Amino acid sequence: MVVKVYGPAYASPKRVLVCLLEKGIEFETVPVDIIKGETQNPDFLNLQPFGCVPVIQDGDYTLFESRAIIRYYSEKYKNQGTDLLGKTIDEKGLVEQWLEVEAHNYHPHIYNLALHILFASALGFEADQKVIEESEQKLAKVLDIYEARLSKSKYLAGDFFSLADLSHLPFTQYLVGAMKKEHLIRDRKHVSAWWDDISNRPSWKKVLQL
Numbered sequence: 001m002v003v004k005v006y007g008p009a010y011a012s013p014k015r016v017l018v019c020l021l022e023k024g025i026e027f028e029t030v031p032v033d034i035i036k037g038e039t040q041n042p043d044f045l046n047l048q049p050f051g052c053v054p055v056i057q058d059g060d061y062t063l064f065e066s067r068a069i070i071r072y073y074s075e076k077y078k079n080q081g082t083d084l085l086g087k088t089i090d091e092k093g094l095v096e097q098w099l100e101v102e103a104h105n106y107h108p109h110i111y112n113l114a115l116h117i118l119f120a121s122a123l124g125f126e127a128d129q130k131v132i133e134e135s136e137q138k139l140a141k142v143l144d145i146y147e148a149r150l151s152k153s154k155y156l157a158g159d160f161f162s163l164a165d166l167s168h169l170p171f172t173q174y175l176v177g178a179m180k181k182e183h184l185i186r187d188r189k190h191v192s193a194w195w196d197d198i199s200n201r202p203s204w205k206k207v208l209q210l
Contacts, residue, residue, distance in 0.1 A: 010053055035123070094158060098156040111171065140184060
């Protein structure tokens, strides 16, 4: 059964796509236009009651929340494709730790930047410069912690690519691309090398081509 991924144009669904590619899982994408309010249609709300993307359908199984989805497929197909969870219990613990850091320390600030710099006009509100400045300052402090961590290991959870790294790809791509804030990455030697490494993975390049 081919996995259906809803909302491939947006950042969070791209987490799912790159994970599926790393694991060698077949999928098809279903366009969803957030700007036009398609996530509030009754049919979509039957799949995702909060009206957000991504959602996956795998036969009769439906799952939403991008990090839950990538954990699910990494475990379900742990003996296939790239090992994204870690081999030992200690490695798995570090993957989970840094995945939580991404979700709770990194994502809120980079999301606010994306929302106010890239999407405010389309969503019908005025960008708040104070929010932009404060979010950039907070993100810089988080990246200082990343710089210290990445001075000791090639990737966040150790010397292997994992979900912890993968989860950063979509929104950081906005940061270095459309948001024009690449300096936040490039001003930090080890963060910069890490970004070059993970953003050049064939799976991520394929997602960008999609």
